[in-house]
Amino acid sequence: MTRLIDSTPAADGFRMPGEFEPHEGCWMIWPERTDNWRLGAKPAQTAFAQVAGAIAAGGEQVTMAVSSRQYEHARNSLPAEVRVVEMTTDDAWMRDCGPTFVVDGAGRRRGVDWVFNAWGGLDGGLYFPWKNDDLVAGKVCEIEGADRYRAPIVLEGGAIHVDGEGTLLTTEECLLNPNRNPSLSRQQIEEQLRAFLGIERVIWLIHGSFNDETDGHVDNICCFARPGEVILNWTDDVRDPQHAISAAALERLERATDARGRSLTVHKLPMPPPILITEEEARGVDPVEGTLPRLAGDRLAASYVNYYVANERIVMPLLDERTDAEARRALERIFPERDVVGVPAREILLGGGNVHCITQQVPAA
Numbered sequence: 506m507t508r509l510i511d512s513t514p515a516a517d518g519f520r521m522p523g524e525f526e527p528h529e530g531c532w533m534i535w536p537e538r539t540d541n542w543r544l545g546a547k548p549a550q551t552a553f554a555q556v557a558g559a560i561a562a563g564g565e566q567v568t569m570a571v572s573s574r575q576y577e578h579a580r581n582s583l584p585a586e587v588r589v590v591e592m593t594t595d596d597a598w599m600r601d602c603g604p605t606f607v608v609d610g611a612g613r614r615r616g617v618d619w620v621f622n623a624w625g626g627l628d629g630g631l632y633f634p635w636k637n638d639d640l641v642a643g644k645v646c647e648i649e650g651a652d653r654y655r656a657p658i659v660l661e662g663g664a665i666h667v668d669g670e671g672t673l674l675t676t677e678e679c680l681l682n683p684n685r686n687p688s689l690s691r692q693q694i695e696e697q698l699r700a701f702l703g704i705e706r707v708i709w710l711i712h713g714s715f716n717d718e719t720d721g722h723v724d725n726i727c728c729f730a731r732p733g734e735v736i737l738n739w740t741d742d743v744r745d746p747q748h749a750i751s752a753a754a755l756e757r758l759e760r761a762t763d764a765r766g767r768s769l770t771v772h773k774l775p776m777p778p779p780i781l782i783t784e785e786e787a788r789g790v791d792p793v794e795g796t797l798p799r800l801a802g803d804r805l806a807a808s809y810v811n812y813y814v815a816n817e818r819i820v821m822p823l824l825d826e827r828t829d830a831e832a833r834r835a836l837e838r839i840f841p842e843r844d845v846v847g848v849p850a851r852e853i854l855l856g857g858g859n860v861h862c863i864t865q866q867v868p869a870a
């Protein structure tokens with residue numbers, strides 16, 4: 506039986522490792538809600554299966570959480586090496602509703618279970634209700650045999666990135682948004698991050714990527730490649746609203762030092778040209794009151810930064826054939842020690858996120 510622990514990871518000597526550290530596995534959730542995923546979620550299911558296959562092919566155990574309704578279909582659609590478990594969820598964003606795993610130096614691994622409110626609750630959240638999603642982290646911890654901390658703040662996994670050596674990246678747009686923790690100051694939020702992730706320093710960017718419906722998750726604009734090096738979603742086009750956002754982030758990153766006192770090397774990763782929802786794509790979604798509508802012409806928050814670091818490989822989103830090869834080459838230069846594998850990701854993007862948002866690593870203990 507796993508325990509709910511009444512202290513904090515920092516007090517117990519635990520820290521969140523960087524995503525680039527070795528993994529024991531990866532969790533995902535099978536998409537099915539038709540008010541977010543077009544055409545009965547069939548195209549998204551194909552894309553999720555490709556992501557799972559690409560991670561598993563690199564030697565990482567993937568577990569897919571699936572509803573009872575979709576169990577047989579998912580089992581038949583996924584490679585045999587993907588473990589499929591039945592779980593009730595509200596949607597398919599394991600990065601955000603899943604646990605954040607922390608490890609100690611003695612070979613132990615525990616889960617942090619944040620409060621989840623569907624990216625803003627009744628004040629701009631993306632769907633209602635979200636109770637099943639809020640239970641996901643606890644269920645994953647049970648299956649993984651990991652003791653669990655319930656952190657008393659609203660936070661999604663996509664809102665943070667760490668270097669594993671004491672530094673955390675996040676955005677003000679998300680973590681200081683009144684629809685997350687209105688009663689907490691910046692300093693109080695930093696204290697919670699220190700206590701529950703074992704970090705020492707927070708680097709605050711101002712905004713996430715343009716039009717990101719999560720209120721600016723950092724995982725769609727900037728991440729650590731390794732300690733001391735970050736990758737930033739970038740465009741040189743000064744007429745694009747992303748330019749000013751990325752330029753402001755660059756300024757903060759260039760001024761920052763990490764928990765070990767290092768300046769950061771910033772790799773600019775050029776974004777694809779604007780990607781808009783087509784008429785046909787919008788028609789394929791079943792609109793429901795209370796769920797964010799998908800409207801033709803809306804710009805999607807497309808960014809190559811939203812990749813997943815698997816054991817020995819990077820699983821990157823393919824977003825536009827005019828820019829995919831350049832993005833792949835850039836990632837190959839940054840990660841010469843890993844294979845870079847692309848997966849078609851437009852169908853994931855249409856649901857509001859990308860490869861990183863649908864995955865959650867289980868770090869090796």
Ligand code: KQY
Pocket residue numbers: 541596598600601631663718719722797856857858859862
């Ligand atoms: O992490 C993410 N990008 C999640 C987006 C949620 C979209 C819900 N429709």
